[in-house]
Amino acid sequence: MTELKLREPLIFELSKAGRGAVTQFPPRVAGSAQVPPHLRRSAPPGLPEVSELQAVRHYTRLSQMNFSIDTHFYPLGSCTMKYNPKACNTYAMLPEFLGRHPLGPEPQGFLACMHELQEMLQEITGMTAVSLTPMAGAQGEFAGVAMIRAYHRARNDLARTEIIVPQAAHGTNPATATMCGFIVKEIPCDANGDVDIEALQAAVSPATAGIMLTNPSTLGVFERKIVQIARIVHDAGGLLYYDGANLNAILGKVRPGDMGFDVIHMNLHKTFSTPHGGGGPGSGAVGVSARLKPFLPLPIVGKDGARYYWLAERDLPQSIGRLSGFMGNAGVNLRAYIYMRLLGREGMVRVAEFAALNANYLMKRLQGLGFEAAYPERRASHEFIITLKPENKAFHVSAMDVAKRLLDYGFHAPTTYFPLLVPECLLIEPTETEAKEDLDRFCDAMASIREEMRHDPEKLTSAPHTMPVRRLDDVRAAKQLDLIWKGTAA
Amino acid sequence: MAYIPHTPEDVAHMLQVIGVNSIEDLFDEIPAELRAGVLNVPPPLSEMEIGRLMTDRAALDGRPLNFIGAGAYEHHIPAPVWAIATRGEFYSAYTPYQAEASQGTLQLIYEYQSMMCALTGMEVSNASLYDGASALAEACLMAVRSNRHSSSRRILMPRTVNPTYAKVAQAIAGNQDISFVPVDFDRSAGRTLLETLQAFSGQDFTALVVQQPNFFGSLEEVDALNDWAHQNRIMLIAVVNPTSLAVLKPPSVWGLDGVPGADIVCGEGQALGVPLASGGPYFGFMATRMQYVRQMPGRIVGRTVDVEGRPGFSLTLQAREQHIRRSKATSNICTNQGLMVTAATIYMSLLGPQGLQAVAQASMQRTADLVAALSKVAGVKRAFTAPHFHEAVLLLDRPPAAVLAALSRRGILGGLDLSERYPELGHAMLVCATETKLAVDIESYTAALADVMSASRAAA
């Protein structure tokens, strides 16, 4: 069992007037430049005053309170917590890349990497063109749906006001559609986890702008009727949008372009192993088929002979516009490029193979321990769902309780309560970089937890026991809002 | 096989447990006609080979002397910042949804939120947004949701606001019947005049955006602009530079005594310990008054207690994210820029108020020195009369593009050509000098510029 009992005061509580990491201060520059008095700040801002060692120690100790891929098996479904190779960081942080201002003359070394990244992503996904601009999956989704909107408007087809979304979709999908001015039409899936074809046929009409799909779906299974779905939507005049959150399951095996998708977003921070960083930065590159190419968000890297350059508004006058102050999360894209070069052709194909191997193995082993898979007749893609509804009924323990207890065993919990369709669910994605022994250790922990459910359920309902904090009061957090340290004054 | 630990024995055993003969069987649900052929991407590289390739490419880009600002600023980043931010426990952790296993990240974000409120003077901050431009777009959506006195969905956008930010706001918010009305600036002062705004008095506008310092580096008369907005029941969105907040009065107290200051504050946080890195990743910050907290997008960390009464941190107000989607103006934002926030928080802790003031002072002075030196070169003069922070606009007697190209060939990135963004200014360029520019650097630039200007005059 892990023991992570560290307590660390707030940096403000370590603060003492007059302290600071003085070697970091630039020397005062002689001169008379100053802010006019009426615009001047009257008192210094309430930032902490600590020595360099105090700051270093404080943030190092905080880091030690985190679970991370570098320290723990982290089977968060739909997040693809695979190893982030250190080489990606080392070479992305070469001083020439790091010190480069984005508005200078086009940097040929950096742009060569970006252009090649665009091409590799096009090839892997079977799309005609790629923009690296969107800064996260949600922004990639926004770009994709905005392009669908722009496409229909350019054709003067203003009746297309609806976007179809499966019930199991990630919450950002309907939010994005609404954000682009569309009405969302939800359709159910059938008992086997595939989209309900009859419901889809009833849902399409001349008002259909498009459909947003993930494949494999959020239920962890491959959408077997994808060719038929594409035909139904295309025949109705709509476009197909691919949410690339689960690309890790099919990398090198199937290409979204070949499945009939017109526009896709990729999560480079999932499939291409850029760091999750405690909540970002991500990168939501988008790929399109030929008919959507004119609408891609700017900027995009172009190549003219041997020279790389940024395409701008004059090159793409129908573009949906710019989504970031510069060109998106350049450093994240660079890390993805390095990762893809390290994997290469053979390595990329292995990703889906071993992600599927690990997921199916884990699913079988957990089933062997008595856990119920949500879709036992289906192959796991790169992830699968366990429902704890039977255990909830028999022992009154919830998916949340199991998740919290897993922390005591030294594992980050899988995703819980998503997708909403499956009650008391755990969505488990081991990824391809985990060794068999680590999967087995996870199964041992789950076996032990299963025993505890039976004989000592309180161990679960009051878990975790060995973390720096016990279970936190979320209701109080939302009711008695304490969002900043109150010692700070303007 | 890169990063895949399985031995052939592992594979054989696992296949047996699953009950299939080969890994390919695991893909048998995929229709055969959809299966991809061989991918046309390069073969794998060893770490040594990719290291060589990247080093060669980096050498192509080199390390010119940089005098460009325009929304991304070169500042010294203390060594501990990235040494700690790239620790695996920060670098490879996920969003802190399992709070008990993420107290490090959560406490750090709470400290970050507190520091941003200290800088901006506002009552609550979120955990960051993607960047300054998209943060402004989100602030506009938020103002439409929050301003009960307005239904026009029209937002006043001065032309002294970063033009790329205005483009991004249009791209993101424009799909929801929100329109942006430009406000012109005074050509000699280089800032927005109250008189220009007064032409809009009494009309229904949802928000006024004020950038301070503005895109030209000039200081706006924020008190007058703020008060005009509030008199007309228009929400004030302040776009600010965090380094400048060490010496400028914060947006919370813009305006005369008794008049409320800014309602929403946002901006680009890159200057706080995040490298230029060819354009990103950066981070956007947003802060507001408590009364609007439920309309603010993005994640928020709150302090609470655990079952034993011990203080701890968790993501809070999460239901708000779905609800914002059902409201008058929707957002779909799901993530923040966790790693950049980690760096910024460590940066702010190391510098503290004195250090950040020193950075601001040095940057202001260096820019003043740069402008003074360059203005002495024949054919170069200051464009505007308003006081500036750490950027200023210079007017040349010829198109800046060729001048900047010549400087670039000498290893100097002299500034940003403004001809396309602001053609009415003529031959204008935006220059910036931060604390990283020493006196000898300013001398180098001045000498090079004098050379370039006289060489091309001689050729003309």
Add this chain to the structure above:
Amino acid sequence: MSDKVPGDLRYTKSHEWVRQVHGEAPNGAIEIGITDHAQSALGDLVFVEVPDVGRALSAGEACAVVESVKAASDVYSPLAGKVIANNPALASKPELLNEDPYGAGWLFRLETGASANVASLMSASAYEAFLAEESK
């Protein structure tokens, strides 16, 4: 765990309840809240936003927000009218909605317009049948 559905109230499909406070229309007043089923589904309430006194509402207009840790939901006005009172206790004690959804947890009171018809809303038995259908 069956939901409480008091017999003397009227109900909507969006889980609001209505109690007549004074006589019938045209200037009758009604009191509105959310049902036991709704508060149970939401979980512990952390925040409630009620409509301002004096505000005119149309039938079906979103006029209040109830927020728990899990979800934030709009509350819709069952009938048209003008808000004459809202519950001041909810600002500091949103949990009243969980503890006593039909009593101390009331949300607001509406002076109903001439065309408002309380009898057109669902009876208690109709609402119970509706809940039974929904849970299938």
